[in-house]
Every structure is written in structure tokens, then in C-alpha cells.
Amino acid sequence: MTNETVSDTAPTVNSLWGGRFASGPDAVMERINASIDFDKRLAAQDIAGSMAHARMLSAQGIIEQADADAIVDGLERIGLAIAEGRFDFSRSLEDIHMNVESALAADIGAAAGRLHTARSRNDQVATDFRLWVRDAIDRLDHGLKELQAALIGQAERHADTIMPGFTHLQSAQPVTFGHHMMAYVEMIGRDRSRAVDCRKRLNECPLGAAALAGTPFPIDRGMTAAALGFDGPTRNSLDSVSDRDFAIEYLNTVSITAMHLSRLAEELVIWTSDAFRFVRLSDGYTTGSSIMPQKRNPDAAELSRAKAGRIFGHLIGLLTVMKGLPLAYQKDMQEDKEPVFDADDSIGLMVAAMTGMIGDLTANPEAMRQAVSAGFPTATDLADWLVRVAGLPFREAHHVTGRVVRLAEETGAKLEDVPLAAMRDIDDRITEDVYAVLTVDASVASRTSLGGTAPVRVREAVADARERYL
Numbered sequence: 360m361t362n363e364t365v366s367d368t369a370p371t372v373n374s375l376w377g378g379r380f381a382s383g384p385d386a387v388m389e390r391i392n393a394s395i396d397f398d399k400r401l402a403a404q405d406i407a408g409s410m411a412h413a414r415m416l417s418a419q420g421i422i423e424q425a426d427a428d429a430i431v432d433g434l435e436r437i438g439l440a441i442a443e444g445r446f447d448f449s450r451s452l453e454d455i456h457m458n459v460e461s462a463l464a465a466d467i468g469a470a471a472g473r474l475h476t477a478r479s480r481n482d483q484v485a486t487d488f489r490l491w492v493r494d495a496i497d498r499l500d501h502g503l504k505e506l507q508a509a510l511i512g513q514a515e516r517h518a519d520t521i522m523p524g525f526t527h528l529q530s531a532q533p534v535t536f537g538h539h540m541m542a543y544v545e546m547i548g549r550d551r552s553r554a555v556d557c558r559k560r561l562n563e564c565p566l567g568a569a570a571l572a573g574t575p576f577p578i579d580r581g582m583t584a585a586a587l588g589f590d591g592p593t594r595n596s597l598d599s600v601s602d603r604d605f606a607i608e609y610l611n612t613v614s615i616t617a618m619h620l621s622r623l624a625e626e627l628v629i630w631t632s633d634a635f636r637f638v639r640l641s642d643g644y645t646t647g648s649s650i651m652p653q654k655r656n657p658d659a660a661e662l663s664r665a666k667a668g669r670i671f672g673h674l675i676g677l678l679t680v681m682k683g684l685p686l687a688y689q690k691d692m693q694e695d696k697e698p699v700f701d702a703d704d705s706i707g708l709m710v711a712a713m714t715g716m717i718g719d720l721t722a723n724p725e726a727m728r729q730a731v732s733a734g735f736p737t738a739t740d741l742a743d744w745l746v747r748v749a750g751l752p753f754r755e756a757h758h759v760t761g762r763v764v765r766l767a768e769e770t771g772a773k774l775e776d777v778p779l780a781a782m783r784d785i786d787d788r789i790t791e792d793v794y795a796v797l798t799v800d801a802s803v804a805s806r807t808s809l810g811g812t813a814p815v816r817v818r819e820a821v822a823d824a825r826e827r828y829l
Contacts, residue, residue: 392453393452407490413474432470507544529734550619563589601684628660660716
């Protein structure tokens with residue numbers, strides 16, 4: 360099916376506005392006003408909304424059943440043509456709504472004109488856009504679930520693999536690689552929860568609000584809302600057509616998700632560096648250098664990290680568009696879709712890339728264990744022992760431990776290698792039993808509090824996360 364194409368530059372009498380205007384828009388006006396180049400992505404949602412509207416009009420006796428049947432059949436043919444790439448979109452028809460309506464008129468004739476009864480492009484686009492964002496949220500949730508599965512898989516494989524835990528990017532305490540992976544499982548769990556909340560709030564149907572004031576026709580808004588999978592209709596016609604909270608909230612949800620993925624991407628960049636060598640990515644997620652043949656660059660991680668900034672910009676951009684708009688619909692709101700569409704593309708790539716990299720990476724336990732020995736990572740274990748066994752107040756234990764660490768630093772020894780006599784010179788309450796807590800293995804194994812890094816807790820967290828998230 361093809362849609363009669365109108366010149367993208369020549370002014371014509373505009374059929375959208377009827378007799379109000381004697382001539383068509385200037386070429387520049389036509390270009391700035393048209394949205395079909397991007398809102399054609401709403402085609403499936405626009406057709407679904409129109410079909411629901413036509414069936415409701417017929418059920419309410421507003422249009423004849425025969426006309427409704429013809430409209431629905433025609434819309435199905437148009438939807439198939441668009442899906443198969445056989446539809447010619449025309450910029451002169453401005454948007455997806457008029458492109459579809461024009462094609463419908465060419466297909467079924469005068470009956471097509473009855474479809475727009477009791478609705479406006481204002482409530483039509485608000486409905487289409489909510490449907491599209493709802494689908495985007497479902498795609499995002501599915502992708503994040505797969506990423507969680509990849510992280511959980513690595514966590515289970517490396518519940519016992521010891522690595523440095525960092526604060527300020529300085530070695531702090533030993534943890535396990537599995538525990539580190541599970542931290543991102545929890546982050547992404549919150550992202551999925553935010554997406555669910557966003558979906559719940561947007562799932563009200565604006566169709567029937569018309570231009571801004573409702574309609575005198577005896578429509579059944581509950582019927583169209585149910586047909587489109589909404590929980591019910593929106594409650595105020597002015598708010599219905601002017602609200603873009605759902606798009607802003609989606610961008611906010613995606614921005615927080617992108618921030619989490621960017622943090623993970625940054626760690627992959629660090630971990631794959633020659634200075635760390637904690638993990639290795641395959642050729643599938645790295646690139647080489649045009650001049651340095653030895654290089655293996657984590658470009659997928661770096662590009663994922665960069666896309667977070669792009670998504671943040673879209674959130675701020677749409678907030679700025681909406682911040683000064685009076686009720687109800689304003690043409691400024693045509694600028695709502697491109698940032699959302701691009702953010703959806705970007706987060707989709709980020710999630711896919713991160714899922715691939717996490718599932719693909721190979722951990723290097725030897726490099727992690729070598730690194731964990733630097734920076735006296737069991738100093739806190741010594742302080743805890745002084746509190747628990749020797750009975751010191753923690754602040755005093757902290758001071759004593761600091762002196763032991765300074766001694767170890769001056770002599771080039773690990774904490775577990777400092778002679779007992781030297782430690783007793785600092786505090787004679789230290790006994791030989793202290794050595795049982797000074798190894799990294801003992802430190803990790805001792806962190807058995809709920810949410811701790813002990814391997815037994817990591818395995819419990821893996822089982823719990825599989826039940827909660829997968």
C-alpha cells in the first residue's frame with residue numbers, strides 16, 4: 360500500500376485545517392511543523408488506538424457498524440503495509456496521524472472521515488505516546504532481567520574469588536568478585552522497580568479528552584481504555600492532553616539506569632587495564648588500535664559509559680521544554696518524542712552491550728588476589744579483634760591498629776607477617792590469636808552479616824536474587 364506523496368516544499372491548501380486558511384504553509388513552516396520523520400515510530404500504537412476508537416464509536420451508536428468495520432479492516436491493511444515497509448510517509452501530511460488517516464481515506468473512501476469523530480490529534484498523540492512508552496518500559500525490563508541473569512551467573516561462579524574492595528579507589532577491605540557482581544544486581548533491581556512504578560502511573564488512557572475540553576458525543580472512555588490495556592481513563596481533559604510526566608519519568612528512570620550501567624562500564628574499563636588485569640573481554644567486545652598492534656580496547660564499555668551523558672541531556676531537555684507551558688496542549692510538546700526515542704535506542708544498546716560483556720568476561724582470580732594484598736586490607740579486622748577479644752573501645756582499637764599499620768609500612772611487611780613481639784610493644788593485650796583474623800581469606804569468611812561478602816552469604820544472595828528477579 361502506498362500513500363499519495365505530496366511535495367515536501369511546495370505550498371498547498373492544507374486539508375487538515377479546512378477552510379480557515381486560504382493557502383498552504385511556507386516551505387520552512389512545513390519543515391519545522393512536520394513530525395513524521397520521527398513520529399512514524401508511533402505507527403503501531405496509532406493504529407491500535409484508532410481501531411479501539413472506531414469500535415467504541417460503533418458500540419455507542421455514534422457511527423454505523425459498517426463504517427467501523429471498514430475502518431478497522433483498512434487500518435489493519437495499513438498496519439501491515441507499514442510493518443512490511445510498503446508505506447510511503449509524506450512530510451506534507453505532518454504526522455503519523457494524518458499519514459494514516461490519508462491512507463485510510465484513499466483505501467476505504469468517505470467512511471474514513473468518521474474515524475476522527477469525538478477525538479483530536481491532541482488526545483490521539485497523548486494516547487499513542489503513552490502506549491509507546493509503555494512498550495519501551497516492557498522492553499527495558501526484559502533487557503535488565505537478562506543483565507541481572509548474567510551478573511548472577513558470574514556471582515555464582517565467583518562466590519569465593521577474592522578481590523580488593525575499594526573506597527576512594529584505594530584498597531579498603533577484601534571482598535569477593537561474586538559479592539561485587541551482586542551489588543549491580545541490586546542496583547538494577549531498583550531500576551526495574553522504578554520502571555514498574557513509571558508504567559503504573561502512565562497506564563491511564565487520554566483518549567476521549569479530545570482537544571482539551573472533552574466531547575459532547577456519548578463516548579465510552581472506559582471501553583477504549585480497556586481495549587488498549589489501560590487501567591482506566593484519565594480524569595481531567597486539560598491534564599490529559601498537556602501531561603508529559605510519563606515521558607519525563609521514563610527519561611528519569613532510564614537516566615538512573617544509565618548511570619548504574621555507566622558505573623559498571625567504568626569498572627570494566629579499569630578492570631581490563633594492564634594495571635589491574637582483573638577481567639578479560641573477548642574480541643567480540645573489544646577493538647584494536649590503528650597504530651599500536653598490542654592494544655585491546657574496551658570500546659563497548661567506553662561507548663556505554665558515554666551514552667549515559669546523552670540520556671541525561673534528553674531528560675534535562677524535555678524538562679526545559681515543559682517547564683513554562685500553560686495549559687493545555689502547545690506545539691512545543693512536539694519536541695517530546697525525539698529525546699524519548701533516542702534515549703530508548705541508547706539504553707537498549709547499553710543494556711545489550713553490558714549484558715554481553717558481563718556474560719562474556721573471564722575473571723582473573725590470580726590478579727585479583729595479588730592486588731588484594733596491597734594496602735593492608737585486613738586492618739579493620741585487627742581493629743575488630745581488639746574490640747571483640749581484647750575489649751578495647753573501638754576508637755582506641757582504631758588508634759592501636761594505625762600504629763601497627765605504620766610499623767608494617769615502615770618494615771615492608773604485611774599485617775599477618777608483623778612479629779607478635781612488635782605488636783605487643785604497641786599494645787600488650789594483643790595475643791597470638793590475632794593472626795587468625797589477619798589473612799584476606801579469614802577476613803572475607805568472617806563477614807557473615809546479612810548482605811556481607813562471606814561466600815556463604817553470596818551464595819544465599821544468588822539464590823534469593825534468582826527467586827526475586829528471574
